[in-house]
């Protein structure tokens with residue numbers, strides 16, 4: 001079974017409250033984008049995991065694909081598999097790449113072994129592996145709340161618009177990013193403003209991580225400004241960074257301008 005786990009962007013990211021379990025309640029719109037890994041899972045005589053592409057820090061047993069397989073294998077006594085991951089999505093980049101690999105592993109294993117696990121139960125499995133993981137089970141635009149792992153449908157389609165994503169290679173740990181934040185209720189209603197045309201979002205729809213991370217890494221703010229200067233209708237940082245994205249009305253190729261960085265562009269789904 002061959003699947004293509006894709007990245008996500010956060011449109012608006014409000015860190016509302018610190019929870020008693022140490023996590024934070026957030027509100028955000030999660031939107032899937034086409035920047036993708038490739039993941040193959042096939043039955044085998046012995047278990048193996050192999051990755052190519054970008055180097056993934058940590059032990060094999062920490063890889064979220066391996067954890068996803070082990071978690072489901074424990075409940076369904078599955079035979080061994082061979083997992084091959086081609087890592088393309090930048091790591092520690094606010095794009096949820098590892099979370100997507102985890103969720104796509106769950107979906108692929110479910111299909112491969114005809115387990116018929118309901119979507120809700122697949123989301124429950126995904127939540128056990130990380131806050132961002134559950135989104136990738138259905139992989140469609142949603143309004144996310146609580147830990148970012150509970151969802152409501154969102155009335156938003158950016159089909160036909162163009163996205164440019166710029167990753168400058170600054171690795172930001174999610175734990176570190178959350179530790180620098182003072183939670184607060186947002187001054188705007190994200191669900192309401194998302195119903196407005198894209199041009200109304202600038203200066204209203206905010207990612208709370210930008211404040212501290214733009215002070216620590218001024219380059220990030222410069223990239224966001226460049227995206228606006230090149231005509232983005234809306235630009236922001238995704239997740240806990242360091243990827244910036246710009247949404248454009250028409251196709252544009254900025255890989256020449258951002259040639260030092262890892263850049264992806266494509267049509268929005």
Ligand SMILES: C[C@](O)(CO)[C@H](O)COP(=O)(O)OP(=O)(O)OC[C@H]1O[C@@H](n2ccc(N)nc2=O)[C@H](O)[C@@H]1O
Nearest residue numbers: 022023024099130131132133147148174175178239240
């Ligand atoms: C920044 C976002 O990507 C926005 O979508 C997510 O909130 C992060 O989700 P994630 O990478 O799946 O995070 P997890 O693996 O669940 O948690 C990593 C660490 O981030 C912090 N964390 C994460 C999610 C959350 N709602 N509150 C938190 O405080 C916690 O310190 C946690 O130990």
Ligand SMILES: Nc1ncnc2c1ncn2[C@@H]1O[C@H](COP(=O)(O)OP(=O)(O)OP(=O)(O)O)[C@@H](O)[C@H]1O
Nearest residue numbers: 058063064091092093094095096097098099101239
């Ligand atoms: N398949 C995987 N791909 C990438 N990272 C993985 C994977 N499995 C485990 N990890 C671990 O997860 C860490 C960060 O993952 P990821 O790339 O999803 O971060 P991120 O882009 O900041 O995501 P998020 O938006 O969820 O904060 C890595 O440092 C790595 O050790």
